[in-house]
């Protein structure tokens with residue numbers, strides 16, 4: 001690996017929250033490789049396979065789930081990291097771990113948990129991801145969570161930029177292991193954030209077309225997509241429309257990646273250390289202003305046409321109802337929880353509600369529906385495909 005001076009260096013890691021003594025079992029991996037591998041082997045990561053990205057319980061096998069999305073983010077993140085001389089393993093760990101705190105049913109589930117937790121400290125998926133990885137996952141003999149390095153926790157907490165230290169989930173971990181929450185994170189974390197945008201901006205077009213919620217005519221309303229589609233048609237006049245659309249998505253990913261590389265390279269000229277990255281006081285890795293404008297326009301379009309499509313809103317309403325009803329059921333009759341969760345249930349709020357939110361947030365879509373069906377005696381309407 002050709003490491004740039006501003007890259008995060010696993011040999012200079014600030015270490016792990018809990019000292020580890022595993023003589024003879026360490027092998028050849030760097031600290032960041034080990035973090036990536038711990039995430040891949042975690043239960044929380046495996047559960048992403050049955051968590052909603054955009055479509056709840058889609059009929060086809062080809063739609064993205066949170067798991068396939070995370071893998072696509074990691075692919076894009078690694079390409080950018082390698083080109084910039086950053087640590088690919090740390091970038092990959094952050095890309096693979098960035099969505100682990102999503103509850104069942106994506107944003108609909110998150111809205112329901114935000115509402116349920118309004119008097120108990122709130123809920124957000126980024127903070128929950130840290131909580132899952134640093135506290136709730138319990139597969140190791142000598143520490144809670146995965147005991148990830150400071151750099152990985154920092155990157156997961158702040159990949160979208162500085163966050164408030166008052167945040168309910170981060171304050172606990174930050175108190176034990178300060179993450180410098182008010183500063184920008186490493187370039188590896190900033191790359192993971194922009195790779196997330198590049199991945200979902202484009203794969204959601206692909207899935208929206210697949211679902212029939214978007215059409216070529218819709219896409220042609222966006223000038224830069226129309227320009228690109230005409231270029232694709234010119235290059236590949238004889239292939240099917242379907243293949244031309246796939247090529248459009250592919251070329252759009254390439255354009256965005258190249259834009260990030262060019263813009264970021266300009267921003268990091270003269271930087272010699274990762275500490276300078278953190279102290280720069282601004283985002284360094286990301287889209288150029290032009291591409292950022294286009295990307296905002298694309299997101300606005302996707303909200304109007306796909307994410308808030310009437311069918312999606314109806315499904316989201318049903319999914320929110322499942323999460324809200326589960327929360328009420330566990331509050332009113334905790335014996336409906338499995339024994340291992342019941343045994344650890346605190347008596348009073350806000351800890352009691354937080355424990356219930358932890359349980360629900362870790363569920364897959366399928367498990368949430370099963371639990372709701374078991375507790376209320378019938379399957380929730382319109383979600384039985386899960």
Ligand SMILES: Nc1nc2c(ncn2[C@H]2C[C@H](O)[C@@H](COP(=O)(O)OP(=O)(O)OP(=O)(O)O)O2)c(=O)[nH]1
Pocket residue numbers: 053054055098099106107108126160196200204306307308312316
């Ligand atoms: N169906 C549906 N999907 C949504 C909605 N809002 C966002 N999405 C989808 C679009 C993307 O595939 C994905 C983006 O949300 P994420 O939470 O993964 O990324 P975001 O950039 O909001 O936050 P993050 O960087 O992960 O902290 O979720 C919505 O209201 N309905």
